[in-house]
Amino acid sequence: EVVMTQSPVTLSLSPGERATLSCRASRSVGSNLAWYQQKPGQPPRLVIYGASTRAIDIPPRFSGSGSGTEFTLTISSLQSEDFAVYYCQQYNNWPPLTFGGGTKVEI
Amino acid sequence: QAQLVESGGGVVQPGRSLRLSCAVSGFTFSHFAMHWVRQAPGKGLEWVGGISFDGTRNYYADGVKGRFTISRDDSKGSVWLQMDSLRPEDTAIYYCARGQTRWDTWGQGTLVTVSP
Numbered sequence: 001e002v003v004m005t006q007s008p009v010t011l012s013l014s015p016g017e018r019a020t021l022s023c024r025a026s027r028s029v030g031s032n033l034a035w036y037q038q039k040p041g042q043p044p045r046l047v048i049y050g051a052s053t054r055a056i057d058i059p060p061r062f063s064g065s066g067s068g069t070e071f072t073l074t075i076s077s078l079q080s081e082d083f084a085v086y087y088c089q090q091y092n093n094w095p096p097l098t099f100g101g102g103t104k105v106e107i
Numbered sequence: 108q109a110q111l112v113e114s115g116g117g118v119v120q121p122g123r124s125l126r127l128s129c130a131v132s133g134f135t136f137s138h139f140a141m142h143w144v145r146q147a148p149g150k151g152l153e154w155v156g157g158i159s160f161d162g163t164r165n166y167y168a169d170g171v172k173g174r175f176t177i178s179r180d181d182s183k184g185s186v187w188l189q190m191d192s193l194r195p196e197d198t199a200i201y202y203c204a205r206g207q208t209r210w211d212t213w214g215q216g217t218l219v220t221v222s223p
Contacts, residue, residue, distance in 0.1 A: 042215075043214065044210075087152055096168050102152075
């Protein structure tokens with residue numbers, strides 16, 4: 001099983017600031033990495049797939065990078081609607097499909 | 108647009124069974140694999156299992172293998188999660204999600220509580 005580790009657990013920032021979230025895989029997953037955003041009481045929403053491709057309707061302030069075992073989700077200038085929990089997920093070696101523990105981006 | 112609606116959640120005693128449904132609309136269901144992902148209260152996301160677009164292959168997480176079964180009926184536009192021998196640790200919101208290995212459309216989820 002590929003273990004996904006996210007850091008930090010919580011990121012405290014202000015609107016307009018840059019957010020940098022990290023995700024590490026226990027072994028290479030190539031570029032088969034997705035990021036999801038989840039707000040309270042809502043299902044997850046796909047943000048990035050293929051490590052760096054934005055999903056439909058995701059604004060360009062979101063960007064993903066990395067390959068192999070190290071990945072980053074960057075939000076260039078935080079908007080109020082971006083405060084949420086973000087999960088990475090690998091889909092290279094499965095089953096099982098595995099998620100990281102999440103990073104909460106809070107004000 | 109694509110929509111997924113789960114139903115069937117509720118409170119059930121340990122050892123009992125429950126069947127969740129996911130009704131789909133707004134897209135060609137037969138073209139897509141479908142998965143179930145769960146989230147225990149206050150916790151992160153956990154993949155439960157999935158079924159291929161043609162229904163010929165199933166995949167399960169180790170913790171549910173042998174207890175949970177996923178099926179689909181394209182004519183009904185539905186996918187089901189049959190959960191047997193339920194345990195308290197199965198308590199979670201269960202989401203169905205569209206896609207082979209990463210998911211662009213999710214339902215709102217249905218809450219399953221396993222409690223004496």
